[in-house]
Amino acid sequence: MTWTWLIGAGLFLVLAPVIGGLIAGIDRRITARMQGRVGPPILQPFYDVGKLFEKESVVVTTAQNFYVLAYLIFIALSGALFFAGGDLLLIIFAFTLAHVFLVLGAYAVHSPYSHIGAERELIQLMAYEPMIILAAVGLYMITNSFYVADIAVSTVPAILYLPGVFLGFATILTIKLRKSPFDISTSHHAHQEIVKGITTEFSGSTLAQVEIAHWYENVFLLGFIYLFFAWNPVIGIIAVVVTYLAEIFIDNVTARVRWQAALKSGWLAAVLGIVNLAILAYILGYMMTGGA
């Protein structure tokens, strides 16, 4: 039935915060171990967010709540569209819209630290956007569809055709997961943050919403990684886990870079993607003409 898409979207909306929170908990635990600490309980992110909701509501301007709420809603919407099997390009655009709302929230408060965070977030956006579009185009080229529903059931081992695109995507994934060395707009690490970047002025339930949005976002991004391996679900899940572990590792062995380096990395990743696609186009053209 055509209702399966609704189930996908519904499951995402309900489960993604749970899974995302758990991932965050595990992430913190592994990070702690890498740094020789015991680390917090796995459920710590939930305790944190729960506590945030109980905090007094303090704002610089009322408008900030609006933008953050819009951010959360549109992140959830783009993730839901993804798991409903929707059009990748549309999902990417909804995703961009969501981030613009977060940036606007940081601008609205008119505070020096959030302002810098907002500018940096925009630079990040500019850095990863080309690659994310190219990733969608790459998946289209081998499956002939922009729809997640079609790509997910494709029997073509996408990763074999798109290794460059995958590497490029993994690079910008570091930006998206807010991991070092590209956590320039706000960081989870206390040791490399100027105050708290883009989220400086968000507190209490507003900050909790940002956190939840981030969980949604991470689950969506891991879903995107899965698409490269979708032809074999077992390998797919392993690949997602390995990729995430690699991201945690990179996070812990690198220090934050300057924005120039972040932008350059994102755009060079896209160049890698383009080269991959060009070679792919050549091969596909060659196959189509029957090798003549």
Place this chain on the structure above:
Amino acid sequence: MQTLLFLILFPILVACLLLFVKRTTLRYAVVALSALVIGGASIYLLMRYAFEGAVYFAAPSEAASLAMVAIEMGLALFIVYMGAKFRNYLAIVLAVVQAALVVYLETTFSGNLHAVNNLFIDQFSIIMGLIIGIIGSLIAVYAVRYMETYHHHHPEVRDRQKMFFFVIFIFLAAMFGLVFSNNLMWVFFFWEVTTITSFLLIGYSETEEATKNAFLALVMNLLGGVAFVVALIFLASTEATSGGIDLARVLASSDAAIVLIPAVLIGFAGITKAALMPFSSWLLGAMVAPTPVSALLHSSTMVKAGVYILVRFSPVFAGTFAGFSIGLVGAVTFVVASAIAISQSNAKLVLAYSTIANLGLIAACAGVGTYMLVWAAILLIIFHAVAKSLLFLGTGAIEHRVGSRDIEDMEGLIVRMPRMAVMMFIGIAGMFLAPFGMLISKWAAIEAFVQVQAPFGLVFIALLAYGSAITVFFWAKWMGKIIAVTRNQEKVEKGFFEEPWAPLYIITGLVVAAVLLFPVISSTLIEPYVLAIYGVTARLAEANVAIMLLMMALLLILPVSFALFRRSAKHLPAYMSGRTATTDLQFTGSLGLTREAQTRNYYLAEYFGEAKLFLPGAVVCTVLILASWVLAGVAL
């Protein structure tokens, strides 16, 4: 046919009438009333011809054509006079060359200069008619009050408002003529009229800079005009196979190689008029003109004539290397102009670079010319016209109130001019965010380029991917400036004339309506047009349209949540590293002094500056233009 003639002739009539109107109130009445009539007539045009496909009209030919040649010669003399007066000899040379070529064309090929039908209307022309008739005349209405204030602020500028409004309405008439003409001689005539009118409007203030920039625009557009005449001569001399100067016959001609040459030449004229690189400087220079002129040049007239002709000829470009080359000029312009826009803090310059970028995107679609791309190109034309006119008019209104057109000075506009800020917000959103128009079109363009045969499509995808990422950056930071909630600032919105707001409200409504009505616009106008030419048509999947509408609905509902946040929250000043701070970013510095913190956007001029990017972009585009000529020649 009466409607077409009416739309061309009525603005001329109004223009002549306005030559005799001195009082602002009376002028306002005349302009507003004619705007209503012109807008109404263009809507009537829509209802009358929307479902009829292409309709051709013989229309009076001999006398009209003769009059046009006479006027062309008159215009050439005028340019020579102006050129001599301001010692711009290049303009004189180009005008003389052009006039000589016209005379040559008229005398040598007089037998081949007949089109069976001089006028026509099809869905694409209807769309253009609506843009000119509604957006163009709204800008004219706005201009009346604007010009009054303008002269108030600039007492040094000679008051030539009668001439100003005369030219504006002639401009509108010429645009109507351009999009309704099937006779390419007529198209050329109206083309030249728009060149002259824009020259007059840019030079309005008569300062040295204005005159210089007006001549820059004139020279570049004359260059395109010369190419246009050469194309006409070529067409006339190959009348049997190419179809002569009959647009419909040329487009239907079976001899693709023959038609490609005039198409590339006319395409070059389109590139100059659409201010693609390396000709972008005339449009930037045009910024010296009063803001309504910029709004007019950027949204509904002039540059739109350039892309109109490119899109008209895109079936000829489709699948040729020459067309691909023209498309690349557009795509490169898109990326480079967007990147330069990052480094600009002057609002009008940001808008100008964004116009150039979007025209580049349209040209990219038109040059490659598959059916999906033509569909996307027409969408781009519509959405760009609506959103960009709003942004220009808004910037003009802000400039009069705030006293600056610098984006940094628009900080906290949401506090100072809340209604204006909301309109600017919607206008900017219209330029780059889902689910607004420009984004729909960009999306359509990506989907279309994916299907263009590799590796050609891929080049465009890559350029588009970078370009649209850059676009997000410069728009979002502007948006952020506007909505920053600054404290202790007074409202300056009141006291502004009430009337200029009316066009702004209407256009803001149009930006939103264009999104909601987009499925209808596509299915009743764009799809039939594309279908008629290519036999297939493109559209967005219904599910996606539904999602877009859902997103739009969400965006319209979300502001309601403001009501939820009204109560309770405790307000604190922004964080200042623990310094004692006030709400308006004042903090206690060392030695007990009170200091003020300021925030400024990133312009990254070191990386994206004009000085760094313009020359490489211009060189690449020049090479590509030359390549398009060579490739068209080789194809022959």
